[in-house]
Amino acid sequence: xxxxxxxxxxxxxxxxxxxxxxxxxxxxxxxxxxxxxxxxxxxxxxxxxxxxxxxxxxxxxxxxxxxxxxxxxxxxxxxxxxxxxxxxxxxxxxxxxxxxxxxxxxxxxxxxxxxxxxxxxxxxxxxxxxxxxxxxxxxxxxxxxxxxxxxxxxxxxxxxxxxxxxxxxxxxxxxxxxxxxxxxxxxxxxxxxxxxxxxxxxxxxxxxxxxxxxxxxxxxxxxxxxxxxxxxxxxxxxxxxxxxxxxxxxxxx
Amino acid sequence: xxxxxxxxxxxxxxxxxxxxxxxxxxxxxxxxxxxxxxxxxxxxxxxxxxxxxxxxxxxxxxxxxxxxxxxxxxxxxxxxxxxxxxxxxxxxxxxxxxxxxxxxxxxxxxxxxxxxxxxxxxxxxxxxxxxxxxxxxxxxxxxxxxxxxxxxxxxxxxxxxxxxxxxxxxxxxxxxxxxxxxxxxxxxxxxxxxxxxxxxxxxxxxxxxxxxxxxxxxxxxxxxxxxxxxxxxxxxxxxxxxxxxxxxxxxxxxxxxxxxxxxxxxxxxxxxxxxxxxxxxxxxxxxxxxxxxxxxxxxxxxxxxxxxxxxxxxxxxxxxxxxxxxxxxxxxxxxxxxxxxxxxxxxxxx
Numbered sequence: 180x181x182x183x184x185x186x187x188x189x190x191x192x193x194x195x196x197x198x199x200x201x202x203x204x205x206x207x208x209x210x211x212x213x214x215x216x217x218x219x220x221x222x223x224x225x226x227x228x229x230x231x232x233x234x235x236x237x238x239x240x241x242x243x244x245x246x247x248x249x250x251x252x253x254x255x256x257x258x259x260x261x262x263x264x265x266x267x268x269x270x271x272x273x274x275x276x277x278x279x280x281x282x283x284x285x286x287x288x289x290x291x292x293x294x295x296x297x298x299x300x301x302x303x304x305x306x307x308x309x310x311x312x313x314x315x316x317x318x319x320x321x322x323x324x325x326x327x328x329x330x331x332x333x334x335x336x337x338x339x340x341x342x343x344x345x346x347x348x349x350x351x352x353x354x355x356x357x358x359x360x361x362x363x364x365x366x367x368x369x370x371x372x373x374x375x376x377x378x379x380x381x382x383x384x385x386x387x388x389x390x391x392x393x394x395x396x397x398x399x400x401x402x403x404x405x406x407x408x409x410x411x412x413x414x415x416x417x418x419x420x421x422x423x424x425x426x427x428x429x430x431x432x
Numbered sequence: 433x434x435x436x437x438x439x440x441x442x443x444x445x446x447x448x449x450x451x452x453x454x455x456x457x458x459x460x461x462x463x464x465x466x467x468x469x470x471x472x473x474x475x476x477x478x479x480x481x482x483x484x485x486x487x488x489x490x491x492x493x494x495x496x497x498x499x500x501x502x503x504x505x506x507x508x509x510x511x512x513x514x515x516x517x518x519x520x521x522x523x524x525x526x527x528x529x530x531x532x533x534x535x536x537x538x539x540x541x542x543x544x545x546x547x548x549x550x551x552x553x554x555x556x557x558x559x560x561x562x563x564x565x566x567x568x569x570x571x572x573x574x575x576x577x578x579x580x581x582x583x584x585x586x587x588x589x590x591x592x593x594x595x596x597x598x599x600x601x602x603x604x605x606x607x608x609x610x611x612x613x614x615x616x617x618x619x620x621x622x623x624x625x626x627x628x629x630x631x632x633x634x635x636x637x638x639x640x641x642x643x644x645x646x647x648x649x650x651x652x653x654x655x656x657x658x659x660x661x662x663x664x665x666x667x668x669x670x671x672x673x674x675x676x677x678x679x680x681x682x683x684x685x686x687x688x689x690x691x692x693x694x695x696x697x698x699x700x701x702x703x704x705x706x707x708x709x710x711x712x713x714x715x716x717x718x719x720x721x722x723x724x725x726x727x728x729x730x731x732x733x734x735x736x737x738x739x740x741x742x743x744x745x746x747x748x749x750x751x752x753x754x755x756x757x758x759x760x761x762x763x764x765x766x767x768x769x770x771x772x773x774x775x776x777x778x779x780x781x782x
Binding site for chain 1 (some may be wrong): 462467594616636637638639640642643645646648649650652653654656657658659660663664667716769772
């Protein structure tokens with residue numbers, strides 16, 4: 180896998196403490212366009228903390244985040260999203276009572292006129308419907324109905340909608356936190372296909388998962404964290420699988 | 433497995449899935465359930481008009497419309513609050529206080545516009561107190577604060593009217609709005625229609641409306657998506673307060689008086705209207721139509737039982753029973769939805 184010179188996302192010397200807990204110790208990672216980067220580690224290794232810092236939920240104590248080589252000031256989920264970073268969380272955060280299209284644009288509705296207070300603007304239903312239909316189409320997601328609320332859809336369909344929502348706005352980086360954790364085999368398969376498609380479209384995809392099969396199949400590179408430190412970075416394959424696992428659990432092979 | 437039918441739903445968001453009879457049947461039951469209140473209302477009207485021929489006379493229909501105008505208007509506000517998983521127990525007292533404020537304003541001025549503005553502002557102010565105290569007082573549930581304002585507004589209204597249970601007199605404009613007819617159609621009907629259309633526009637076509645549903649659907653997720661949840665909640669209570677103010681104008685107009693005793697149990701009537709109309713008590717689901725159908729149902733039941741000379745106590749029992757049916761329907765709906773979801777996941781469940 181050839182990598183372009185600039186990383187879509189770079190985290191340099193990240194430090195994060197929660198009181199006495201040193202959650203991130205001088206962690207640096209890079210994610211490149213057209214690449215799936217697996218972020219591995221046991222529970223409490225610092226994966227989630229790192230992801231939450233990148234997506235604006237936590238702020239780094241030290242270190243910096245660069246987007247396309249330029250320093251980004253990420254202070255909230257909104258600024259992270261504006262910088263082109265989309266995150267699909269484990270618990271989805273879909274609105275059961277809204278339709279897929281309404282979910283896509285929730286909190287960032289296309290509206291007019293711009294000079295009005297955001298809440299008082301008119302919704303541009305047409306633009307939002309057609310844009311979300313286009314994405315659903317592009318990702319080859321099939322839904323029972325575009326008009327029914329997502330409450331009526333299965334776990335896989337909902338996960339597909341969450342991933343698709345990320346792609347509507349993803350310009351550079353998509354982070355997926357255990358996207359298949361709650362899914363059956365067949366549904367997982369489809370979400371993995373979506374991840375490959377995100378990669379093919381030029382996104383830097385960061386994937387957190389405990390499933391080594393998925394890592395070997397999808398990831399171009401894997402970064403392993405343990406106790407807040409980066410302990411290894413290698414190309415996942417059948418041959419390196421044993422090494423990866425021992426890095427994760429901290430055993431010397 | 434491989435050959436899905438034309439109506440086959442995808443199992444997993446991507447592939448085709450095996451056809452199952454229950455897959456297509458479930459959404460149909462759901463649709464029936466959603467249409468339930470309208471069907472019940474229709475059935476009710478048919479039965480009552482067969483039992484008593486007076487029911488369908490224009491003058492009686494005009495009566496019903498005039499009688500439900502206040503409940504319908506205030507229920508529209510209540511439904512906005514319920515959409516956000518809230519409840520406003522203060523609307524009845526809020527309305528009474530607003531009429532008293534209007535009555536006091538009438539002593540100073542004859543202007544309909546000014547007296548109306550006084551009543552509307554009074555309603556909005558109480559709504560704002562509810563909203564701000566709930567959100568910025570970090571209360572766990574709006575029940576408490578609106579229970580407090582229920583009591584405070586009633587007390588204030590009694591205090592301000594100084595011993596009068598009725599304050600006679602309203603400006604001509606207000607009396608015409610609340611009490612006069614256009615042929616058989618009461619003018620208050622047009623006010624309700626205007627409030628309803630305005631609310632539909634706000635809820636359907638403004639970003640604010642979408643945020644209401646998002647906050648009602650999942651407040652945590654709404655926050656994560658950058659929606660100003662606090663502002664949305666405050667605005668919902670202000671909206672309910674404004675509707676109570678408009679209700680006050682209609683009631684004061686119809687009776688030509690203000691009274692600190694108006695609107696007793698109106699909070700329960702409006703909550704009942706929203707729920708039996710088909711909105712979800714759990715928030716996030718419902719529209720203006722639900723509030724209107726619920727109000728109409730209450731009006732029809734009361735009117736019919738009056739025409740049939742049925743004991744007034746039975747009206748309360750009947751409405752109570754319908755509330756139970758409506759809430760059960762809501763529970764049934766979420767269970768059916770969970771089942772539909774399981775079916776869509778394909779696999780073992782049927």
